Amino acid sequence: MVDMMRSRFQLIWFCLCLFFWSTASWGQSTNAVGYPVPSEPNQLFFLQRSMNSNTIVYVAKLGSGGKLDKKGPIEIFWRRYSDNGEKLPLSLVESQLAFGVNAKRVPNEPDTYLVTLRAYAKRSAVLRMVDGTPRLETKVAGQNARLISAYLYLDESETPPRVIKVDLRGEALETRQLLLETFIP
Numbered sequence: 723m724v725d726m727m728r729s730r731f732q733l734i735w736f737c738l739c740l741f742f743w744s745t746a747s748w749g750q751s752t753n754a755v756g757y758p759v760p761s762e763p764n765q766l767f768f769l770q771r772s773m774n775s776n777t778i779v780y781v782a783k784l785g786s787g788g789k790l791d792k793k794g795p796i797e798i799f800w801r802r803y804s805d806n807g808e809k810l811p812l813s814l815v816e817s818q819l820a821f822g823v824n825a826k827r828v829p830n831e832p833d834t835y836l837v838t839l840r841a842y843a844k845r846s847a848v849l850r851m852v853d854g855t856p857r858l859e860t861k862v863a864g865q866n867a868r869l870i871s872a873y874l875y876l877d878e879s880e881t882p883p884r885v886i887k888v889d890l891r892g893e894a895l896e897t898r899q900l901l902l903e904t905f906i907p
Contacts, residue, residue, distance in 0.1 A: 766858040767869040775803040782856030863903040867892030
């Protein structure tokens with residue numbers, strides 16, 4: 723009886739260890755394609771591409787009193803996971819043409835900005851403070867959601883690579899259900 727309980731305990735312990743080891747990537751969670759998922763203070767969302775695990779991270783810049791920075795409410799940078807997760811700024815071209823954003827204050831709504839990606843202005847989002855936390859809200863799968871991530875599928879046979887499909891992931895504002903929307907830009 724004791725041996726049987728010991729065997730069960732060892733099996734359960736082994737399964738738990740295997741589970742935690744498989745879900746952690748040296749302290750970092752991963753997404754569906756195995757890329758590391760960033761976790762930055764005031765992170766709004768992140769963008770990954772099919773070409774490699776390097777990730778563009780969008781975080782809210784806060785000024786005095788915990789309000790969004792009026793000069794530029796969003797900081798954007800690379801997490802170069804292929805180079806030990808090094809944090810690097812975007813180049814001028816990347817910022818102006820590809821991954822940068824336009825953020826415009828919304829009249830009569832304090833600490834609220836309308837945000838569009840420079841490379842794809844067809845969709846917009848609203849950046850606002852909610853209970854002291856910055857949040858980027860947009861439609862994902864037809865529902866109002868907090869944007870979590872975007873994954874770009876690229877055709878690398880062209881220069882520059884062409885986006886052929888986008889997966890948006892978000893969390894529904896009302897139900898907190900995880901949402902996925904795939905579209906062709």
